Amino acid sequence: MHFIDTATIRVKAGRGGDGVISFRREKYVPKGGPDGGNGGKGGDVVLIADPHLTTLLDYRYRHFYAAEDGCHGEGNNRTGRSGKDLVLRIPCGTIVRDAATGKLLGDLSKPEQRVIVARGGQGGRGNAAFATPTNRAPRIAEPGQPGEERLLELELKLLADVGLVGFPNAGKSTLLATISAARPKIADYPFTTLAPVLGMVRLGPEQSFVVADIPGLIEGAHQGRGLGHQFLRHIERTRVLVFLLEATAEDPQRDYITLLRELEQYNPELLCKTRILCLSKCDLLSESERRRVAHQSIDGNPPLLISAVTGEGIPTLLYRIWEALQQVRHASNSPAAVPISP
Secondary structure, eight states, rough: OOOEEEEEEEEEOOOOOOOOOOOOOOOEEEEEBOOOOOOOOOEEEEEEEETTTTGGGGGGGEEEEEEOOOOOOOOTTBBBOOOOOOEEEEEETEEEEETTTTEEEEOOOOOOEEEEEOOOOOOOOGGGGGOOSSSSOOOOOOOOOOOEEEEEEEEEEEESSSEEEEEETTHHHHHHHHHHOOOOOSHHHHHHSSSSEEEEEEEEEEEEEEEEEOOOOOGGGGGGTTTHHHHHHTTTOOEEEEEETTSSSOOHHHHHHHHHHHHHHGGGGGGGGGEEEEEEOOOOOOHHHHHHTTTOOBTTBOOEETTTTTTTTHHHHHHHHHHHHHHHHHHHSSSOOOOOOO
16 A cells, blocks of 8 residues: 655755955065965755655645855965755655656665755855966956755655554544544445545654555455455555544444454464554543443553544544554564553
């Protein structure tokens, strides 16, 4: 289940510093030779693949990036300081193209792989560089060269980080619409979602992840019933599974066991993924029902009560998802997954 995440940004490398016209002035040397230094080089714009990033969402909020200009030269043959390179970190798997020509500039598929997309301008020469035996006091200097400027197209092909698991009408689509900009079809009948829908969730700068609302699972899905094979094929490729169990169901524990059984019979490795358990639609519970489910234990842990309608529990859920993704990314070997305790 590939999701195309794109962004268009304009980048500008730094301009080179100007060379200067200067002459050495010392005591007893009133007419010293030229000593104007060269300008510094402008900074480059560099893109680096960062394995900790998963989306290009941050680049949709800012569209222009510029590297530092080089400093002008100075007297006494001092060269101006070069401008600092501008480093932009993007997710691994990002393809970089020149938007004007369509030329491929880089395919950053490996961690820390880098590409220079705009080179800084060279610094201009000071008048000391123009001195000749016949012109010992040149009064000319070069201006710095402009840095390259480009409109870039960034394209990231990524897999969903999080899969929403639950029976039809468990509230997966409503949850996705609440936490992201995705707008899946929502209605009160089974199989509203007929194809995977993905949404990006942004918690803060460099804190975003992709969530997939996948067609609801039913008993017998591992044999292809309902949309079973289509669902299970996609869920194999996520990192974290969020189980949505209806708080108003007769027996959420039984529903959870049924879901686990379907996953296991399709592919036992699915049970090794990190799992987060939620009771959805808790806004429909009466006070007595809420007290009852608050003390329930599912798979040895009390589930998180959430409501996509009222927002209850949603910030906590997003924090747990982010925490789980960080643990998965940093784990050298994925351990057997267990539900995350509150």
